[in-house]
Amino acid sequence: MSLISIKDMSFSYGKIDALRSVSLSFHKGDLVGIIGANGSGKSTLIKCLCGLLDVHNGHVALDGRNLSSIPKRELATLMGYVPQIQERTTPSTVFDTVLMGRIPHLTWSPTKNDLEIVARAMDTMEISEYSLRDIHELSGGQRQRVFIARAMAQEPKVLCLDEPTGNLDIKHQLGLMRAVKWITREKGVLALMTVHDLNIASQYCDSLVLLKDGLVYKQGKPEVVLSKNNIKKAFDINVAIHKHGELMHIVPVEDRDMELLES
Ligand code: ADP
Ligand code: MG
Numbered sequence: 001m002s003l004i005s006i007k008d009m010s011f012s013y014g015k016i017d018a019l020r021s022v023s024l025s026f027h028k029g030d031l032v033g034i035i036g037a038n039g040s041g042k043s044t045l046i047k048c049l050c051g052l053l054d055v056h057n058g059h060v061a062l063d064g065r066n067l068s069s070i071p072k073r074e075l076a077t078l079m080g081y082v083p084q085i086q087e088r089t090t091p092s093t094v095f096d097t098v099l100m101g102r103i104p105h106l107t108w109s110p111t112k113n114d115l116e117i118v119a120r121a122m123d124t125m126e127i128s129e130y131s132l133r134d135i136h137e138l139s140g141g142q143r144q145r146v147f148i149a150r151a152m153a154q155e156p157k158v159l160c161l162d163e164p165t166g167n168l169d170i171k172h173q174l175g176l177m178r179a180v181k182w183i184t185r186e187k188g189v190l191a192l193m194t195v196h197d198l199n200i201a202s203q204y205c206d207s208l209v210l211l212k213d214g215l216v217y218k219q220g221k222p223e224v225v226l227s228k229n230n231i232k233k234a235f236d237i238n239v240a241i242h243k244h245g246e247l248m249h250i251v252p253v254e255d256r257d258m259e260l261l262e263s
Contacts, residue, residue, distance in 0.1 A: 020214045
């Protein structure tokens with residue numbers, strides 16, 4: 001049975017239709033990349049799944065239960081969410097911020113187990129050395145790793161990450177992808193993440209959902225979804241795709257250079 005099942009879900013902000021008739025299902029232990037041009041509905045899809053936006057049209061089930069019937073506190077133990085931009089944050093140390101991920105699980109004060117989980121999450125995201133620094137004193141990428149560690153410390157069944165690699169340098173992008181992949185494999189977590197880098201998406205994701213104008217344009221294995229034609233339709237750019245065994249490299253190509261490739 002799928003862990004998340006979405007049937008005919010639509011979402012509008014007033015007159016703006018952000019998602020239209022979306023039907024998808026996601027399984028435990030999968031790393032799913034959500035891709036698409038700016039404004040195609042990626043963040044809205046993630047927010048609907050995390051219960052941050054109420055779905056009025058269609059049906060979303062988590063583990064067979066209607067999402068809207070799950071109390072928010074319980075939902076916080078099941079779903080971890082890292083938003084696209086962390087702007088308004090209250091001053092807090094790195095350690096306290098990650099520990100906040102344990103709050104939905106606490107009955108009174110943190111136990112030894114909670115502290116171990118926090119330490120592990122900080123280690124995974126390579127932020128232990130900043131433990132006592134205030135999060136405002138960190139760079140954007142370092143701070144982003146703190147919020148990802150907080151979501152990991154929550155130990156959710158579903159981890160939703162909205163452009164988690166956005167602020168990260170290339171090494172930490174790969175580190176994050178490896179960490180998320182590890183969580184899906186070792187802990188059976190379902191990870192849903194929006195990504196812009198199609199090469200990273202193809203390298204690490206088990207499957208991709210390509211959104212276009214609020215519709216699911218394509219879904220499936222990265223090598224199927226990431227065809228020249230699909231990329232042209234969804235992003236309005238030409239690309240060359242180089243395959244090296246399992247690896248694929250997608251390179252944007254200017255119109256004027258298309259002939260060079262074909263010759
Ligand atoms: P993506 O994350 O793929 O860039 P979004 O889900 O943020 O796209 O946005 C989808 C559509 O909904 C866009 O047309 C965007 O302008 C619109 N939208 C997003 N958030 C809001 C909002 N809070 N109010 C009104 N319109 C919004
Ligand atoms: Mg977005």
